[in-house]
Amino acid sequence: MTGAATALGSWLLAATLAVPLLFLAACLSARLRSTALALQWLAPVPALAAAILAMGGGPLALDWPALRMSLKLDLPGALILAAASLLWIVVGAATFSGEARKPNERFAVSWLLTMTGNLGVFVAADLLTFYLVYALVSIPAYELIVRDGSPSSRRAGGVYMAFTILGGALLLMAFALLAAGEPRGSLRIDDVMAALPGSPWSDAALALVIAGFGMKMALAPLNGWMPPTYAAAPIPAAAVLSGAAVKAGAIGLIRFLPFGAPLQGWGEALAIIGFVSAFYGVAIGVTQQNPKTVLAYSSISQMGVVAAVIGMALASGDASAPSKVAFYAANHVLAKGALFLAVGVAAATDRHRDRWPLILAAVLALSLAGLPLTGGALAKFALKAPLGYGLAASLANASAAGTALLMLHFVTRLAGTSSGGEETEGPAAIVRFWPAIAIGAIFIPWLLYPAIGNPLNTATVPTVWDGLWPIAIGAALALALRRWGASLPRIAEGDTIVAVETAFNSGFALGGLLERLDARLRQWPAASLSLLTIALLLAAMAAYGG
Amino acid sequence: MSASTLAGLVGAALVGLGLYGFIVSPQPLRKILAFNLIGNGAFLVFGIVARKGAAAGFPFDPVPQAMVITGIVVAFAASALAAALILRLQEETGNVLLDSDAPAKPPGDEAGAS
């Protein structure tokens, strides 16, 4: 890269975080607030530019030693960031500008906070910055989910927060372990990951990384929070959360797992978790009726595929896999975001007069299953090398068939959606621009693909055939589902979450026990005896030494 | 038995008595007395210390004496403050037991707003 391009890259990288922060700062002023919030869809523009630059000309990096902060945008980050910033721009513009009914300020500020964090996770290059932006993409999203304040959305918000906070705690511990393994005290992600193989805590750190980011990606069995959350969130929020915010987990796995040297054990374990999630999501998803819930289960399945491929690459030491997985994830950003918007579009259009919106949605849905010539076909092709030709490749094909089944089920449910309810109400602009959005989501991956390979390789006859037969199987299964689907068991939205909630509530019994203990301990004689005991105990311990 | 040993034993006995009263007695007034007993035990220990300083060759060690005087003033102030609180409580409720009437959640909703 030339000097000028490097300088431009540094500026764009800084602006990726700084511009959304400036919008946030503008919200502090009552005079600027409404303007800043209406224009906040412009805030990801520098991020998009930085991503395009990084895809074309190699990684961008920036260090501020004084702030102990460093930023870096490599190819995997740039691929997802490009798709994510595009999604934030489009959905944000539809939601906050124009004549649409204005959402309240708190919703808009939470949107901006979530977006800032989301853009940040792809560029953060040290542990503390990453943790900060990760918290930012996770926690303010609560407000996006419970915006209407109904009991079901508050329950969903509570479940979401519980998983988020628990995942955050696991990651904090993981980061502390990673930092402790770095002998020079550096907090840069590159340094701590380089030191990881020699660290005595590497196993614990890896387990915590997988568990923490796995919760964010809703891998089975930690998937329970996602379906109720997306079902409760308003359409635009569900679109950006499922499309972009979830990828914070994917980039987390890419950043915090050591690729390049074969890592037996953990790689296989992650691959198994991933494939289980991929099929589990399909199996539960087909029993669901709410199209948003079906999409949520599809996300569980798709994130399972991402995790499985990362696991395979980890086991084989494939250092080129992260970019390819990132491409797969980038395609999912656009497709899943647009599919959630489709729910709003379907609710707002008269199907009998205008069938095109539904047809576009169906193509988009099958793109996720790898329909030839769509972005999904490219994504599927990108995973070919990391998966190899063995069992994993067969499983991936089977999961594509499953996705086709689930997506056709989604289209059926979409066709049966009736308008009404705040949960399915999308911004009017989405309906007007739906064809452009859908076509963009289907074909924009073609623009991203040159960063990882030659797109023309994907248009060969065997590849097209590879893309078609899983869809054919999926279609046959979907017909069977239509015929016999009524006899499937009804499974609660969020499956395991009901059991988790029951266990959680029974934990409160322990609280009652502690409350009684507190009443005892706060009796005068008990407290004074405690004081005396502590004095003697400390004296004895001081004498005993250590 | 030397005077120091005797003073030490008396000090220990005072502390022990005071501790017993402090732990067992539910009445605040007795607790104030118990507090003073323990305090006086501590002052006796300081007294012995001053004498030990003298035994080590100094004619006397004035610092512990200054400490004891300060300590007595502090203990007096503490007792006075406690007595004032007890009196006030007696006026308000007619009941000055510490445990029985100290609920974790005070009655009345306005308590937090004060």
Add this chain to the structure above:
Amino acid sequence: MIETPPALAATAGGSLLVLAILAPVAGILLSFALGGRFAERVALGLTPIGLAIAFAIAALVWRSGAPLVYNVAGLPPPLGIALRADGISCVMLAAAALVIAAAAFYARANFATPKGVMEARAPLAFWILVQAVWAALTILFVGGDLFNLYVALELLTFAAVPLVCLSGKPETLVAALRYLMFALFGSVFYLLGAALLYGAYGTLDIVLLAERMRALPAVWLAAGLMTAGLLAKTALFPLHLWLPPAHANAPAAASAVLSGLVVKGSFFLTVRLWFYVLPALPGGAAEAVLGTLGSAAVLFGSVLALRQERLKLLIAYSTLAQIGYLFLIFPLASGAHPWVADGWSGGIMQTLSHAFAKAAMFMSAGLLAESLGHDRIAEFAGAGRAMPATFFALGLGGLSLMGLPPSGGFAAKWLLLRASVAAGQWSWAIVMLAGGLLAAGYVYRILAPALSAGAIVLEAPPQRSREAIALALAIVAAALGFAPQSFFDFLEVGRAAATALR
């Protein structure tokens, strides 16, 4: 005349320490003399002066990188009494000055002398007591002599107890009496320990004691007695019988000072004792006991906070839990290990961030209670829309308690976690993570109903200026998360000398 050893010699600018103590004392005397409505003016006028002195001391210590020392009447220890300000003294002095200034301006609305009255009892008492708390804390933070510190500790108790019962309601009187009684119990333990130490070494000066310290039975007993006494005043679990009712029933401004600063006074002295007087003891076991008690406090206090129905009680139980974190400094910062710097920085950072965050939360709770007429959490629905700034301050303070970035609480937790990992002492790490989860639970319990929709009628909207004060403190707690490395180096000033003795 014997040459004074360098560790005991006074330094230039040491007289600032005297000034720091004299300023609030002069304020108290002036308030007594002038009486009536002048007490408020004196106290408010004093806050900028006190702040300036605290920051001047910090600036001097920062520049020289060595503690500030003053020998009263020019007489060095053991006969004289020394005042010393090292890194942690400076940050605590500054924190105390900030929180007290904030509390004073916040309290103007509650403790103004009514028009047409020359003097009202509760306001006069409040303004004098606040200055007394300030004076006592200042002596605690700069005192160099354990007996001198005992007197300061008693002064602090005498000033803090009446703050609890300013309203004169029976339940506040009971709370105050329990507080006083248990604190006195703690005091005599400390006094007994001090007597034993003096008997063993003939001095109570911290520097001299540290030099002469050997493991003797009298020292073991003294360490146990003094520490237990201090724990009683800090309300470390299971010695917390007085704290929840006292902190929950005091007026909001007083609660802020009590929870934010007063419990830190006795904690600070515990730190002085174990890190500056006793480090020569072969250590480990006693520190582990302190850490264990702290861990129990974290878990126990957090669970109980989760179960409270009233906001102020919830915050009070949260104080109980947060005090627990402070005690992790003992196992994680003692000894000569590579991780002790992290443990030390983390522990002190927790002390500071909790002071600001908790003061902000109590002030916000006070505003809420005044505007809603109650502080029952279950009935907060819609309050978040009616009083956004108040809830923002509550939430920002809560962020620090949960240990989420960006906040001082996060910085503290991160440092303590690193120390516990490096030390291989996993149990503390697990406690910290569990405590963070529970804290998130109780902060969620406050904020979630408030953010949901609901119609709410405010008896009176909160004053903007008072909301701003609470918010400013919460922002300080959050901003501590951005403290640079030089700040943590500053915390080590004066500690190197103490650890070099081992």
